[in-house]
Amino acid sequence: QQQVKQSPQSLIVQKGGISIINCAYENTAFDYFPWYQQFPGKGPALLIAIRPDVSEKKEGRFTISFNKSAKQFSLHIMDSQPGDSATYFCAASDNQGGKLIFGQGTELSVKP
Amino acid sequence: EAGVTQSPTHLIKTRGQQVTLRCSPISGHTSVYWYQQALGLGLQFLLWYDEGEERNRGNFPPRFSGRQFPNYSSELNVNALELEDSALYLCASSFRSGYNEQFFGPGTRLTVL
Numbered sequence: 001q002q003q004v005k006q007s008p009q010s011l012i013v014q015k016g017g018i019s020i021i022n023c024a025y026e027n028t029a030f031d032y033f034p035w036y037q038q039f040p041g042k043g044p045a046l047l048i049a050i051r052p053d054v055s056e057k058k059e060g061r062f063t064i065s066f067n068k069s070a071k072q073f074s075l076h077i078m079d080s081q082p083g084d085s086a087t088y089f090c091a092a093s094d095n096q097g098g099k100l101i102f103g104q105g106t107e108l109s110v111k112p
Numbered sequence: 113e114a115g116v117t118q119s120p121t122h123l124i125k126t127r128g129q130q131v132t133l134r135c136s137p138i139s140g141h142t143s144v145y146w147y148q149q150a151l152g153l154g155l156q157f158l159l160w161y162d163e164g165e166e167r168n169r170g171n172f173p174p175r176f177s178g179r180q181f182p183n184y185s186s187e188l189n190v191n192a193l194e195l196e197d198s199a200l201y202l203c204a205s206s207f208r209s210g211y212n213e214q215f216f217g218p219g220t221r222l223t224v225l
Contacts, residue, residue: 032212036216041218043216046213049213098145098160098167099145099170100147101157
């Protein structure tokens with residue numbers, strides 16, 4: 001199965017809180033899992049990515065947690081700010097076809 | 113370093129017409145990918161070009177086609193436009209085949225009336 005399932009569809013978080021977005025996949029051949037941030041009218045921007053050989057990767061306020069056995073990965077945004085309000089997409093690739101398979105996206109709104 | 117550029121920014125066409133979208137990858141990148149972002153359908157992979165060759169295509173009809181030029185820029189052509197082709201068309205580039213990191217351009221918004 002080539003699908004990547006993302007939840008929740010939308011998320012409202014207070015400023016300073018933690019935003020958590022989850023993704024699940026079925027294809028065990030996937031070996032690259034990036035997260036993208038997209039603002040209205042813009043193209044997606046690569047935020048952070050992980051490979052299955054590590055369980056966690058942190059870059060600034062953004063952390064990916066990866067559970068290989070459960071075939072799940074999640075994005076944590078610490079100390080969420082109003083400027084983080086955007087749509088976030090998880091994705092996966094098996095590097096056979098070069099293509100990224102995207103989740104459906106999560107619209108994050110951070111309230112001041 | 114300049115990012116991925118796309119032209120035009122916006123385009124309005126009518127059903128049955130043909131359209132060509134253009135993409136210039138990041139300097140030094142040889143792989144170009146095209147994605148469609150239609151409302152409610154998320155980001156769908158369209159085409160992948162590397163070193164001038166089509167490497168893979170997504171589940172789209174043959175009226176979606178493209179090519180990559182010797183300077184690694186790319187065109188996406190859509191023939192016989194249908195209303196459901198209205199979408200944001202995104203181009204991404206990566207350093208070369210086998211490098212996963214894909215960097216996206218701002219997209220071309222196509223409206224089919």
